[in-house]
Amino acid sequence: MKNAFEAAGQYFEEAASVMDLSPNMKRLLLTPEREVKVQIAMKLDNGDIATFVGYRIQHNSARGPMKGGLRYHHEVDADEVLALASLMTWKTAVVDLPYGGAKGGISVRPKDLSPDELERLTRKFVDEIHDLIGPDKDIPAPDMGTNAQVMAWFVNQYEKFHGFNPACVTGKPIELYGAEGREEATGRGVGILTEALLRKFRKSLAESTVAIQGFGNVGTFTAEFIHRAGGKVVAISDVSGGIFNREGIDIPAALTWVKQKGSLAGFSGGDAISNESLLSLEVDVLIPAALGGVLTLENAEHVRAKYIVEAANGPITPEADLILRRRDIVVLPDILANAGGVTVSYFEWVQNQQYFRWDLNRIREELEKTMTRSFDKVWSIAEEKKIPLRTAAYLVGIGRVGRATVLGGI
Ligand code: GLU
Numbered sequence: 001m002k003n004a005f006e007a008a009g010q011y012f013e014e015a016a017s018v019m020d021l022s023p024n025m026k027r028l029l030l031t032p033e034r035e036v037k038v039q040i041a042m043k044l045d046n047g048d049i050a051t052f053v054g055y056r057i058q059h060n061s062a063r064g065p066m067k068g069g070l071r072y073h074h075e076v077d078a079d080e081v082l083a084l085a086s087l088m089t090w091k092t093a094v095v096d097l098p099y100g101g102a103k104g105g106i107s108v109r110p111k112d113l114s115p116d117e118l119e120r121l122t123r124k125f126v127d128e129i130h131d132l133i134g135p136d137k138d139i140p141a142p143d144m145g146t147n148a149q150v151m152a153w154f155v156n157q158y159e160k161f162h163g164f165n166p167a168c169v170t171g172k173p174i175e176l177y178g179a180e181g182r183e184e185a186t187g188r189g190v191g192i193l194t195e196a197l198l199r200k201f202r203k204s205l206a207e208s209t210v211a212i213q214g215f216g217n218v219g220t221f222t223a224e225f226i227h228r229a230g231g232k233v234v235a236i237s238d239v240s241g242g243i244f245n246r247e248g249i250d251i252p253a254a255l256t257w258v259k260q261k262g263s264l265a266g267f268s269g270g271d272a273i274s275n276e277s278l279l280s281l282e283v284d285v286l287i288p289a290a291l292g293g294v295l296t297l298e299n300a301e302h303v304r305a306k307y308i309v310e311a312a313n314g315p316i317t318p319e320a321d322l323i324l325r326r327r328d329i330v331v332l333p334d335i336l337a338n339a340g341g342v343t344v345s346y347f348e349w350v351q352n353q354q355y356f357r358w359d360l361n362r363i364r365e366e367l368e369k370t371m372t373r374s375f376d377k378v379w380s381i382a383e384e385k386k387i388p389l390r391t392a393a394y395l396v397g398i399g400r401v402g403r404a405t406v407l408g409g410i
Contacts, residue, residue: 004083004292010318011333012086015394018387021402028410029401032082033066034058038128040106042120044113054125056104058138059085062404065136066102067092067342069143069171070150072118076105080292084143087313088342090397091335095374097346100401102138104129110145119153126157133158135167135353141345142171144291147217148183152176167352170345179348180360181367182341187221187289188364189340189371190311194222194285195229196375197307197332206230209248209283211305213237213275214290215264218311218338220255222289227251235278238264238290242278245270280304288315295320303329310334325388333390335397336378343370 009030016026040052055078058066068088071081081103089101106125110118133140142151151172158168166177174180181188195205208231212219215238223233232248240263243249250269257267279286279299286305288294292314295303300320308324309332310316316324316331324331347363358366374396382392 003079004314005079007293007314007318008083008086011321011390011394012090012398015391015398018385018391019395019398019402021398025402028405029060029398030086032057032059032085033061034132035078035082036129036132037078038125040121040124040128042117042124044117052106052108052121054104054106054128055081056102056129056132056138056140057081057085058102058132059100060089060401061100062401062408063093063100064098065100066138067097067099067345068101068103068141069341070140070146070154071103071105071143072108072110072145072150073105074107074109076107081105084313087335089401090394091339092342093397093400094335094378094393095339095343095370096400097343099139099342099346102140103143104140105143108145115149118150122150122153123157126154130158130161133168134162135165135349139167139345139349140169141342142217144216147171148173148178151178167349170348171341172348177348177352179344179351179363180358181363182344182348183217184221184224185344185363185367186218186311186338186341187223188225189343189367190218190222190287190289190309190337191225191229192340192368192371193332193337193375194226194287194307194309196372197309197330198285200379201307201330203284204230208232208285209234210285210287211235211278211281211283212287212289212311213242213278213294214288214312215254215258216290218341219287219289220258222287222311223249223251224255234283235270235273235281236264237273237275237278240265242273242275243267243270244273244278244281285309288312291315293317295324297323300324301327303327305329308332310337313338321390331388331390333393336374336389336393339374340367340371343367 085103172178289311
């Protein structure tokens with residue numbers, strides 16, 4: 001299996017060859033502007049010393065301040081963060097936000113730390129990188145393993161150095177200049193575009209079956225949106241395993257269960273299935289909403305869904321992508337499908353800069369506009385050039401970043 005870095009490079013390469021980009025331009029667009037790797041040493045609650053490694057990789061700022069999440073996960077390394085940073089560059093460009101791309105992370109198992117330890121870890125990380133980020137430079141946000149609470153510690157620590165500065169990070173709690181609807185945004189965006197995709201094939205969510213891998217921030221809100229739209233979510237899963245119910249899972253009950261128990265373990269709304277077998281269920285839509293690299297050379301032949309919507313970042317390896325393409329399975333790529341999160345992050349940042357608050361309706365309306373406008377653009381390019389949606393999305397993203405770079409001058 002290719003790692004995330006090679007995978008992102010391969011998808012870039014494919015679009016670059018359709019665009020006839022020169023090798024020098026390709027090199028410029030692939031090379032990150034700055035890569036930061038820091039030591040985070042801290043005392044654990046029991047007095048022991050622990051040392052972690054933190055990253056912030058700033059990939060490209062041709063179109064504006066760099067933007068991207070902060071991931072707390074034990075598999076975080078420099079290659080993965082760079083790949084994810086480059087995805088952010090293309091993602092913000094595909095949905096036409098005035099941002100570049102960045103990503104950060106700490107190699108840690110957040111579940112092994114107490115809330116106090118997580119707070120110290122976050123504050124120490126901010127101590128190391130605060131000079132390199134900021135509302136006009138690079139704006140972090142939640143990603144896997146981080147949430148609004150982590151962003152609250154983050155902004156609080158940043159402000160100790162720089163004074164009142166809510167726009168330095170997004171995904172904050174509402175009480176601390178966060179935006180209504182930021183938490184639901186990625187899942188909602190996935191739902192909106194799943195519906196838009198089905199519509200192109202004269203289908204609707206209400207007559208479709210859906211399997212969702214991952215029941216964290218993205219998976220839960222995606223499931224809720226699809227359920228409300230009348231779609232039948234027949235399978236869900238998280239790290240503890242999955243549940244399958246041909247009649248449709250009671251999503252509100254599953255959401256309540258997870259809120260109370262912390263995971264799906266013990267939820268009895270269907271038959272138990274593994275995360276792996278969820279991927280090969282016979283459904284209309286498969287939505288990987290958890291880790292990267294879950295659809296591979298080994299299991300892509302077994303996929304029986306007609307459409308795959310990439311709610312996670314990089315869930316399909318390039319080898320698997322080729323197999324799915326040959327089998328006429330339509331893939332809606334991550335840099336478009338999951339851009340709802342960063343889109344509402346942008347709305348949060350705009351409100352912070354203006355000291356003005358939008359209501360939830362306005363946020364939802366603007367999100368829908370941004371997502372469907374971007375989808376229509378990518379769809380029409382894919383049709384016109386007879387290329388997969390992924391290549392079309394990269395074409396839009398790379399094209400916008402490339403033009404900004406040339407216009408600005410090297
Ligand atoms: N972590 C999210 C992503 O991968 C959101 C980033 C942001 O809001 O800046 O798109």
